[in-house]
Amino acid sequence: MCPCLATSFVPLAIQLLLFTAACFLAFFLFLCCLCVLVVFFEGGGVWLLWLGVMAGGKEEKDARIEAIASSIRVVPNFPKPGIMFQDITTLLLNPKAFRNVVELFVNRYIDKGITVVAGVEARGFIFAAPIALAIGAKFIPLRKPRKLPGEVISEKYDLEYGTDCLEMHVGAVQPEDRALVVDDLIATGGTLCAAMNLLERAGAEVVECACVIELPELKWSPVDSDQQAMMDYL
Numbered sequence: 001m002c003p004c005l006a007t008s009f010v011p012l013a014i015q016l017l018l019f020t021a022a023c024f025l026a027f028f029l030f031l032c033c034l035c036v037l038v039v040f041f042e043g044g045g046v047w048l049l050w051l052g053v054m055a056g057g058k059e060e061k062d063a064r065i066e067a068i069a070s071s072i073r074v075v076p077n078f079p080k081p082g083i084m085f086q087d088i089t090t091l092l093l094n095p096k097a098f099r100n101v102v103e104l105f106v107n108r109y110i111d112k113g114i115t116v117v118a119g120v121e122a123r124g125f126i127f128a129a130p131i132a133l134a135i136g137a138k139f140i141p142l143r144k145p146r147k148l149p150g151e152v153i154s155e156k157y158d159l160e161y162g163t164d165c166l167e168m169h170v171g172a173v174q175p176e177d178r179a180l181v182v183d184d185l186i187a188t189g190g191t192l193c194a195a196m197n198l199l200e201r202a203g204a205e206v207v208e209c210a211c212v213i214e215l216p217e218l219k220w221s222p223v224d225s226d227q228q229a230m231m232d233y234l
Contacts (some may be wrong), residue, residue: 064100071097072213086213088123088184101127105182105210106134112207113178118142120166120183120195127212128182137180140173142166142195153202157194166194168202175203185213 073090077083091097109131118140119128125141132139145154145165152167173179181195186209196206 064104067094067097068101068212086185086215088126088212091212092126101212102130102134105131108210109180109208110135112180114180114207116140116173116177116179116199116204118168118179118181118195118199120181120191121147123184124182127184127210131180131182131210140168142168142181142198153198155194155198155201157190159190164191164194166191166198168198170202173199173202173204177204179204179206181206181209183209183211185215186211187215 068091071091071094073087075085075087078085091101105127114135114137117128117132117135117137119125119142121141121143129139131137141148143166145167148167148169151170153170154165154167156163156165179199181192181199183192183195186192192209192211196209199206
C-alpha cells in the first residue's frame with residue numbers, strides 16, 4: 001500500500017470511530033435525562049400526560065386526547081357574561097371519547113392500591129363511578145349541603161364570592177383507605193382542596209386528584225405544596 005494512502009486512512013478511521021462513540025454517548029445522555037424527568041414528575045404525584053404519551057405510544061395516545069378535547073363544547077357567556085363554559089355533555093354524547101377518558105384514568109390508577117374513588121358533585125360523579133367500578137374501589141359521592149340523608153362530616157371552602165361546602169356520610173371512609181378524588185374540571189382548586197381535607201379528616205390517605213379539564217388561566221392555588229403535588233389532569 002502506498003504510504004500516503006495509509007497515513008490518510010488511519011486518521012479517517014479514528015474520526016469515524018470517535019464520531020460513532022459520540023453519537024452513542026449523546027443518545028445515552030438523552031435517555032438518562034428522560035428517565036430523570038419521568039422519575040421527578042411521577043415521584044411528585046403529578047402525572048403529566050405528555051410523559052405518558054412518550055412512554056406508551058405517541059400516535060395512539062395523541063389520537064385519544066385529541067378526540068376528547070374536540071368533544072368538549074365551549075359555551076361563551078354561560079352561566080354569566082365573560083365565562084367560557086366547558087360543556088362535557090357533548091363529550092358524553094360520544095361513547096368512544098367518554099370511554100377513552102375513563103380508560104386513561106383507569107390505566108393510571110389500576111395498580112395504585114386505590115380503595116376509594118370520591119366524586120365531587122355533580123359532574124365528578126359521571127367519571128368517578130365508572131373509574132371506581134373498573135379498578136375495584138368503592139365510590140363515595142361528595143355532595144353539597146342537605147343532599148345526604150345520614151349523619152355527615154362537612155368541609156367549607158371559599159369561592160370568588162362567598163363560601164360553599166362539601167359533605168360526606170360519616171363512616172363512608174375508613175382510616176386505612178387510599179382515596180382518589182375525581183372532578184370534571186379544575187379552576188381555582190378550592191373544591192378539590194376541600195374534598196381532600198374532608199377525606200383526610202375522616203382518616204383516609206388522598207393519593208391524587210384527577211380532572212378531565214384544567215383552566216390554567218385561572219391560576220388555581222392549592223392550600224399547600226402537598227395538595228399541589230396530588231393534582232392530576234388530562
